[in-house]
Amino acid sequence: METSVAVIMGSKSDWETMRHACEVLDELEVGYEKKVVSAHRTPDLMFEYAEVARGRGIKVIIAGAGGAAHLPGMVAAKTTLPVIGVPVQSKALNGLDSLLSIVQMPGGIPVATVAIGKAGATNAGLLAAQILGVYDAAVADRLEQKRARITQEVLESSDELV
Numbered sequence: 673m674e675t676s677v678a679v680i681m682g683s684k685s686d687w688e689t690m691r692h693a694c695e696v697l698d699e700l701e702v703g704y705e706k707k708v709v710s711a712h713r714t715p716d717l718m719f720e721y722a723e724v725a726r727g728r729g730i731k732v733i734i735a736g737a738g739g740a741a742h743l744p745g746m747v748a749a750k751t752t753l754p755v756i757g758v759p760v761q762s763k764a765l766n767g768l769d770s771l772l773s774i775v776q777m778p779g780g781i782p783v784a785t786v787a788i789g790k791a792g793a794t795n796a797g798l799l800a801a802q803i804l805g806v807y808d809a810a811v812a813d814r815l816e817q818k819r820a821r822i823t824q825e826v827l828e829s830s831d832e833l834v
């Protein structure tokens with residue numbers, strides 16, 4: 673399977689959140705790689721990773737970080753690939769710090785920011801697949817099927833109200 677998506681995170685401690693993006697990509701049969709890379713702790717690696725990503729065949733980058741979450745924005749500064757930012761829930765401020773660090777990008781360097789935590793990571797995986805689905809009919813088809821499953825689950829959930 674071609675590796676189209678990069679799922680990167682500032683620390684191994686973000687994996688519990690970021691694994692939800694990877695689970696969606698697994699379900700939709702989208703090839704991805706996962707890596708810890710930090711704007712703060714490994715700045716040179718982060719710059720190089722972002723610079724060569726397009727040349728390596730990556731189409732979308734999902735970047736998750738918590739606290740002073742500079743990773744998504746700094747990666748976006750070094751590539752014109754679409755970057756989806758996932759605010760990881762921080763202990764001290766519940767992820768509001770992460771959200772504000774990621775979402776308030778200056779004009780010209782966008783990061784598509786999703787919600788804090790697990791739901792955000794899940795949506796990041798879906799959004800990456802939706803971007804690929806613009807030109808990949810097989811991915812678009814699997815997205816349609818997933819949407820139908822979500823609809824069905826909600827319809828059936830009324831029966832569980834006991």
Ligand SMILES: Nc1c(C(=O)O)ncn1[C@@H]1O[C@H](COP(=O)(O)O)[C@@H](O)[C@H]1O
Pocket residue numbers: 681682683684685686709710711712713736737738739740741742743744760
């Ligand atoms: N926000 C960043 C960046 C970055 O933005 O480059 N690198 C690490 N971190 C964050 O620090 C938090 C605590 O990390 P540790 O658990 O390793 O101490 C993590 O949520 C990580 O994303």
